Amino acid sequence: MQVFSTFNHSIYLELAIVALERSGIPKSQILAIPLEVKDDHFLLFDSIHQSDGISLFDIAAGLATAFAVIGVSVGFILTWGPIYWGLIGAASGFIIGFLINFIYYRVVKKRSKHEQTAEVILIVECIPEQTDRVIKILKTNFSKGLAVLS
Template identity: 55%
Template sequence: MQVFAAFDHCTYLELAISKIEQEGIHKDRILAVPLKSNDDSVKLMDSIHHSDGISLFDTGAALATAFAVIGVSIGFKLEWGPVYWGLIGAGSGLLLGFAINLFYYTVIKKRKLKIGGSAKKTEVVLVIECREEVFSRVEKILKEHYALGIGYIK
């Protein structure tokens, strides 16, 4: 029987392995595989196959609308007229909103992740090969040592 468990990379993992060894399971029957963490860089442009929920154009669209209304209103008194000034206002609002979101997601959000320490730690997958009679004790040990998840194959 094979038992699979996921752990955070911490001392509880070491304690769980030593307890399992005390239960009579030899080191050759225990495998710990650390998982590499993915690059946490934010991809700002979505593709057709993946979207992360971050939009750079929502603030730009709102500002484009507001600036277009202001441009049209002021354009009645200016030389080029309301249409041109409305388009100039919409374009400048779109660019300003895009720049604000770009700055926010590339500078401020990254800094929050680094300062807050909320960057994901790597996890470790523990694979234990044991007999069915020992499974309940192994499962109990894994739960006592804060395994994130436990699975098994008979």
């Protein structure tokens, strides 16, 4: 029988492997496969088929509206008039809002995000009588997921 489990790459994985070896399972029947960490880059534009949940246009649209209103109001006094100053205000508000979000997600969010550790798949080959003991060892060492293939 094969027992599959997933772990975060931590000391609990090492403890589980040692406990499995002490329970009578040889090293040749234990396989640990680390998974690659996914690159968390974001796209500027979401598509119909994929969205990363990050919107760079929400603050940009709000600031564009606010700056357009201010530009129109002030434009009645200035020489180019309210239409030009409204458009200038909308464009500058949109650019400022876009840059705020872009810098926030590129610099601040990337730094403050905890470094994700890669997961490890642990495969244990055992006889059917050892399966319950193997499952108990894996669960006590905080296995994230567990599957048994007979």
